[in-house]
Amino acid sequence: MRLSRSFLPTLKETPAEAQIASHRLMLRAGLVRQTASGIYAWLPAGLRVLRNIERIVREEQNRIGAQEVLMPTLQSADLWKRSGRYDAYGPEMLRIRDRHERDLLYGPTNEEMITDLFGQSVKSYRELPQMLYHVQWKFRDEVRPRFGVMRGREFLMKDAYSFDADYEGAVNSYRRMMLAYLRTFQRLGVRAVPMVADTGPIGGDLSHEFLILAPTGESGVFYDAALEEQDWLAQPVDTQSTESLKGFFDNVTSWYAATDEKHDASAWEDVPQERRREGRGIEVGHIFYFGTKYTQAMDISVTGQDGAQVYPEMGSYGIGVSRLTGAIIEASHDENGIIWPAEVAPFRAVIINLKPGDALCDALCDALYEVAPDDLLYDDRSDRAGAKFADADLMGHPLQLIVGPKGAVSGVVEVKCRATGARYEMTPDEAIALITRG
Structure with a gap:
């Protein structure tokens, strides 16, 4: 969505x-x-x-x-x-x-x-x-x-x-x-x-x-x-x-x-x-x-x-x-x-595009989203990053997949775990594998 x-x-x-x-x-x-x-x-x-x-x-x-x-x-x-x-x-x-x-x-x-x-x-x-x-x-x-x-x-x-x-x-x-x-x-x-x-x-x-x-x-x-x-x-x-x-x-x-x-x-x-x-x-x-x-x-x-x-x-x-x-x-x-437990969360994860309109950011977010469009929330709004992060925390998605211009250039997705606050850098394939595992 x-x-x-x-x-x-x-x-x-x-x-x-x-x-x-x-x-x-x-x-x-x-x-x-x-x-x-x-x-x-x-x-x-x-x-x-x-x-x-x-x-x-x-x-x-x-x-x-x-x-x-x-x-x-x-x-x-x-x-x-x-x-x-x-x-x-x-x-x-x-x-x-x-x-x-x-x-x-x-x-x-x-x-x-x-x-x-x-x-x-x-x-x-x-x-x-x-x-x-x-x-x-x-x-x-x-x-x-x-x-x-x-x-x-x-x-x-x-x-x-x-x-x-x-x-x-x-x-x-x-x-x-x-x-x-x-x-x-x-x-x-x-x-x-x-x-x-x-x-x-x-x-x-x-x-x-x-x-x-x-x-x-x-x-x-x-x-x-x-x-x-x-x-x-x-x-x-x-x-x-x-x-x-x-x-x-x-x-x-x-x-x-x-x-x-x-x-x-x-x-x-x-x-x-x-x-x-x-x-x-x-x-x-x-x-x-x-x-x-x-x-x-x-x-x-x-x-x-x-x-x-x-x-x-x-x-x-x-x-x-x-x-x-x-x-x-x-x-x-x-x-x-x-902070939703994984099995009851409304979405498996939220994809946060930090720069909508940037070709690389859009392409990487689209690739992640197409893995499971019915089970992922894609924050493609033009709002500032702070508002997106605040809504992501408020809604409690178990994972946040964060895509920014620097990461898109180097082929990196930042993944935040809502329950622990831990952050990891992953390749797009690793992030897709994480989404697929649910």
Whole structure:
């Protein structure tokens, strides 16, 4: 994309309404614009980031055998009345009545709808387990939306739902999803710590929140550094083996991790001093086992192995896709702007032409750009160099490929790494190889 022809409206000044770093930088870098309270339009660069996060989330869901569906944003109120949640949910739910006086709602979540869809098709334990997910917009009418996409009213979410014939199967699905989440966050370039969360009246310990570590996080976090040292992508876990999944899960949950609300000082003392870490975290995911809560309330059963009807055991698993955009920025920025992890950045690199109109500079920039014109941003504007560097840092491109008259004459490209600030001189072929590797 050539910057001179693009819709990337950066701002020099910080908007007055932006209270936290991610909100300020998303507005200044031209990623989003507010259209109503707590509702945002995603501009081209922001949408590219959102799509990259979606892609990684999908790939890791598919990797554990989850199947993607797409459920509508509008749901029939009758489904929620069957589960008993329609009146209990509260004013966060946006209730709608169509021209035929039928009650609808803009879905804040999808347990009822997925349970109904499941019940229409699955009739026997032989068809279990099933794990279904989708990536869809949700709406919750927050009393006080704030902090940009971190706490908006409309948000993009990945929600998944598992159906199993018995408790053991449900636990396996839960453990499988925990592995998928840890892999997902590692690929997104952020540190996410799983914390035991409340399970409500169901009880047990099968509920975990995932908190990205960031200085501006809403919760205090205490955790064992051993959690940081794991390479979840390389973990040799057989996701079809109960024993392998149990070993993985027991290993993860053996390390201390807690928020300040649930901090156990005596247990903290058992963590070796050199491995104790403290910080703050932003919740970006939640996995939850709730048994037969919805299948029983909605009378959705299957034929069991003994011929009797049984209610499938369920779990739900959410990731805030749009919230992750803000959380990643909170965890990865400096005074100059965003520092995108490579896999989620809107562009692989920005090419900065320091002298547009110079034949050698233009030729070298064009040669670099033609390698991957859909994945590179080419700053071909006639602006002064300082403005180009400032925008490049603000937008957070992982690499800056800088081409000036002296370098063009000698066949050299200067490469700056945004994360470290390190600069290198490369030949055009070396720079092209770097772009190709992504």
